[in-house]
Amino acid sequence: MGVKKSLLMFLMLALFLGSLLAACSGGEDASSETNSDTGSDSEENVSSGEVIELDFWTFWGSETRRPIIEKIIEDFNNSQDGIQVKHTFLPWGDIWTKSLASIAAGNPPDVLINENNAVRQRAERNQVTNLAEFVEPGFSDNYYPELWNGVVHEGEPYAVPFNTDTRVLFYNKDIFEEVGLDPEQPPTTWDELKEYAMKMDIKNGNTYDRIGFLPRYGAGADLYMLNATGHGMWDFETGEPVINVPKAVEALEWVKEYEDHYGLTVINAFQAEFGNQQSNPFLNGKVGMIVNNSTHYAEIEAYASDLNFGVVPLPEFGAGNGHASWGGGFVAEVPFGAEHPEASFEFIKYLTGPEAQEYWAIMNFENVANIEGANNAAVNPELNEDGQLVYGAAVDNMDHTILTPMPLEAPDFMSLVNPELDRIFLGDKTPQEALDDAQAAVERLVEDNK
Numbered sequence: 534m535g536v537k538k539s540l541l542m543f544l545m546l547a548l549f550l551g552s553l554l555a556a557c558s559g560g561e562d563a564s565s566e567t568n569s570d571t572g573s574d575s576e577e578n579v580s581s582g583e584v585i586e587l588d589f590w591t592f593w594g595s596e597t598r599r600p601i602i603e604k605i606i607e608d609f610n611n612s613q614d615g616i617q618v619k620h621t622f623l624p625w626g627d628i629w630t631k632s633l634a635s636i637a638a639g640n641p642p643d644v645l646i647n648e649n650n651a652v653r654q655r656a657e658r659n660q661v662t663n664l665a666e667f668v669e670p671g672f673s674d675n676y677y678p679e680l681w682n683g684v685v686h687e688g689e690p691y692a693v694p695f696n697t698d699t700r701v702l703f704y705n706k707d708i709f710e711e712v713g714l715d716p717e718q719p720p721t722t723w724d725e726l727k728e729y730a731m732k733m734d735i736k737n738g739n740t741y742d743r744i745g746f747l748p749r750y751g752a753g754a755d756l757y758m759l760n761a762t763g764h765g766m767w768d769f770e771t772g773e774p775v776i777n778v779p780k781a782v783e784a785l786e787w788v789k790e791y792e793d794h795y796g797l798t799v800i801n802a803f804q805a806e807f808g809n810q811q812s813n814p815f816l817n818g819k820v821g822m823i824v825n826n827s828t829h830y831a832e833i834e835a836y837a838s839d840l841n842f843g844v845v846p847l848p849e850f851g852a853g854n855g856h857a858s859w860g861g862g863f864v865a866e867v868p869f870g871a872e873h874p875e876a877s878f879e880f881i882k883y884l885t886g887p888e889a890q891e892y893w894a895i896m897n898f899e900n901v902a903n904i905e906g907a908n909n910a911a912v913n914p915e916l917n918e919d920g921q922l923v924y925g926a927a928v929d930n931m932d933h934t935i936l937t938p939m940p941l942e943a944p945d946f947m948s949l950v951n952p953e954l955d956r957i958f959l960g961d962k963t964p965q966e967a968l969d970d971a972q973a974a975v976e977r978l979v980e981d982n983k
Contacts, residue, residue, distance in 0.1 A: 587643035594622035641868035656686035662867040665689040667878040694902030697862030733821035751825040761850035765937035777968035785964035827927035860934040
């Protein structure tokens, strides 16, 4: 009994001393456990009194873009006291390989700008952080739905859209008037596009001094497929390629027939004259209409500021078919394994918020993902009248713009499609033959990847 009593007293003394030591130490163990359970960087910051430092990687190092992104970072740093962001520039060719290597090594940047077509692949490979726990209800409503859908994998977001682009039709109003066309009535269908363009042609012997329109100058053949079908070459619901659908075949037949009117020799000779921005054929009146990214306006402003032009959605394949266009872009994401994901998301919210997005849009003349920021940019007085015209048209065109993310089943399937498209315009295959072969090749790729 004496031994038991002594042991009991010893245990009670040990428990008292342990409690006393924990109190004197400031409760570090308890605090660490709480922060680990909640994952809250902000709570950790408040309790420790330390500033969280984030490393933000981008490829924006030019004299134009670097000051813009660093101004946004500076504004964020000045807007609060708990988080400080530093900018790390990596060249375009290096940022992808170095970011993957840093993730594999367990030492990634805190925030990364990445392209938007492979978010699902990065999520599937555990290369990017799931942001679902940080995204509040209604947050996605701030962004264009097509762009938000591109960052969602299995129902949860893995990035936040930052910027995008969209293809539109620019046309020369002076040339319209010259050939008797109403400059306020641009073409609305492919047939009208061809009819108007042929009126603008000026032939000179075996070549042309002016061509009204060249389908594949400023755009690829796949854009015409998308415009005609209203979708990309992949059905994400069934997980299957949809390359050789009838409207896609018809679209390429139209483009091929159009180009055959001139012949490859004439087209190649004509295009060979234009090697830089100053000699862009649309800017100097050698081409009457051109399909291009809406950001083409930056070249117009820089090299042909007196150009009398209009801008409209892509003409429809046929009346009522729709003005489908294509867009790409970039996202902000938290690489997998980043030390402070909540703080990283706080910065991403600012980076993709209306104020920063409007600033980026105005300074770069780029489409941004935040709807409020884009709408504000379209009427910002810092843009001149033509700038507001084009930016407003680009904002409106987002209703028609489709993204074509890489499918998980065959992320590199376009490497099989593009050579087949080339064979059409070299005259080696008909559009039907080329798209049938592309469809078969991609189906085999999907089967091999299972």
